[in-house]
Amino acid sequence: MNQPTAKIVVRDLYKIFGANPQKALSLINAGKSKDEVHDSTGSVVAINDVSFEVGAGETFVVMGLSGSGKSTLIRCVNRLIKATAGDITIDGADVVGADEKTLRDIRLNKVSMVFQHFALLPHRTVAENVEYGLKIKGMGPDERRERALKALDTVGLSGWGDVPPANLSGGMRQRVGLARALAVDTEVLLMDEPFGALDPLIRNDMQQELIALQRDLQKTIIFISHDLHESLMLGDRIAIMRDGSFVQVGTPEEIVGNPADDYVSAFTKEVDRGRVFTVKTIMQANEPLVMGRDTVETAVGRMTEQAQNSLYVIDDARKPLGLVNLTDAAGAGAGHDLKSLVVDDFPTATEGEHLIDIYDRCSRGAPIAVLCSQGLYQGMVRPRDVLSELAAQ
Numbered sequence: 388m389n390q391p392t393a394k395i396v397v398r399d400l401y402k403i404f405g406a407n408p409q410k411a412l413s414l415i416n417a418g419k420s421k422d423e424v425h426d427s428t429g430s431v432v433a434i435n436d437v438s439f440e441v442g443a444g445e446t447f448v449v450m451g452l453s454g455s456g457k458s459t460l461i462r463c464v465n466r467l468i469k470a471t472a473g474d475i476t477i478d479g480a481d482v483v484g485a486d487e488k489t490l491r492d493i494r495l496n497k498v499s500m501v502f503q504h505f506a507l508l509p510h511r512t513v514a515e516n517v518e519y520g521l522k523i524k525g526m527g528p529d530e531r532r533e534r535a536l537k538a539l540d541t542v543g544l545s546g547w548g549d550v551p552p553a554n555l556s557g558g559m560r561q562r563v564g565l566a567r568a569l570a571v572d573t574e575v576l577l578m579d580e581p582f583g584a585l586d587p588l589i590r591n592d593m594q595q596e597l598i599a600l601q602r603d604l605q606k607t608i609i610f611i612s613h614d615l616h617e618s619l620m621l622g623d624r625i626a627i628m629r630d631g632s633f634v635q636v637g638t639p640e641e642i643v644g645n646p647a648d649d650y651v652s653a654f655t656k657e658v659d660r661g662r663v664f665t666v667k668t669i670m671q672a673n674e675p676l677v678m679g680r681d682t683v684e685t686a687v688g689r690m691t692e693q694a695q696n697s698l699y700v701i702d703d704a705r706k707p708l709g710l711v712n713l714t715d716a717a718g719a720g721a722g723h724d725l726k727s728l729v730v731d732d733f734p735t736a737t738e739g740e741h742l743i744d745i746y747d748r749c750s751r752g753a754p755i756a757v758l759c760s761q762g763l764y765q766g767m768v769r770p771r772d773v774l775s776e777l778a779a780q
């Protein structure tokens with residue numbers, strides 16, 4: 388995403404469970420560890436000084452081992468749990484200090500939550516379950532039914548509105564949970580391992596569906612996950628959480644490419660790098676040759692200077708015409724026409740393509756021209772850089 392405006396801002400957040408949270412907080416602030424605080428006070432420091440922002444339309448994934456504080460964090464954001472210290476704002480509105488009326492407004496109109504185990508009302512139909520939040524909001528029956536059916540349609544459950552939830556499979560029930568959140572149409576979605584209980588194939592379907600939905604809906608999402616592949620697939624950014632703190636926050640490429648410590652590496656080491664890294668990561672935005680301006684001599688000079696075995700030649704409009712090889716140019720000698728040396732059969736790619744998908748295009752050994760959507764030259768990718776990126780640990 389480009390320069391997001393912050394929708395959710397969390398600053399210096401703490402959540403301590405126990406009889407005397409303020410005492411525990413002062414011990415933490417005095418530099419005691421989570422274990423020391425627990426030993427001396429019996430309190431659990433579930434969130435320990437967490438700060439972050441989530442941009443409008445961003446999917447922010449929080450990942451970490453069981454007990455690291457993920458659910459507590461997300462529950463603080465809609466104040467199912469009240470933070471012990473720190474600030475949370477949504478669209479600038481204070482959540483931590485909000486009165487009952489403001490809280491109600493936030494939960495009805497701003498933030499919806501989807502849980503791992505979604506409890507559907509068994510004696511209501513699927514559509515009635517989806518309507519539930521709208522009914523609480525005081526919406527009339529016709530309008531809320533229409534919204535519910537549309538939300539069911541969005542999650543691929545059109546035609547299932549009139550049956551009881553018991554007739555649905557686990558995956559379908561989870562879709563109902565998502566439909567319920569979508570029907571309310573809040574800008575913020577908090578999702579606590581919503582696909583965690585699904586079997587892998589259905590889970591993958593749901594992930595793909597969420598990606599497609601998000602492309603259209605551009606919700607602001609905090610998504611909690613145990614699973615790195617899920618996190619990498621869904622997250623614009625990922626926060627890795629340990630013992631109540633964020634160890635690292637970054638894009639999928641930053642997390643995998645530059646894990647902050649052994650805890651993060653333990654999550655990332657099994658990752659298929661080719662599915663995380665894109666052409667953009669290893670593209671060289673180098674200076675190409677320009678037809679009609681550059682000569683064979685400049686070609687040899689520039690390749691030597693850039694330590695390249697070949698360079699792209701572009702026209703005045705930056706359209707690539709082909710490649711010139713160092714051996715051909717050096718062998719041709721001064722005064723030779725550059726045009727006659729251009730190899731016009733060359734591989735191309737775009738910045739957003741994953742390395743795994745351009746792997747086949749490396750087989751010829753020639754650099755791949757990276758083009759923008761208008762087909763203009765942006766840079767090149769060398770096969771050896773693709774291979775070394777894929778092989779890196």
Ligand SMILES: Nc1ncnc2c1ncn2[C@@H]1O[C@H](COP(=O)(O)OP(=O)(O)OP(=O)(O)O)[C@@H](O)[C@H]1O
Nearest residue numbers: 404431432433451452453454455456457458459460
């Ligand atoms: N209501 C509570 N009372 C006391 N301690 C709690 C409470 N809720 C959570 N905790 C503790 O806070 C810590 C964080 O728990 P939390 O449920 O947020 O972790 P999580 O990362 O969501 O774990 P999981 O992946 O298992 O869902 C844990 O040590 C947990 O035992």
Ligand SMILES: [Mg+2]
Nearest residue numbers: 457458459579
């Ligand atoms: Mg949890």
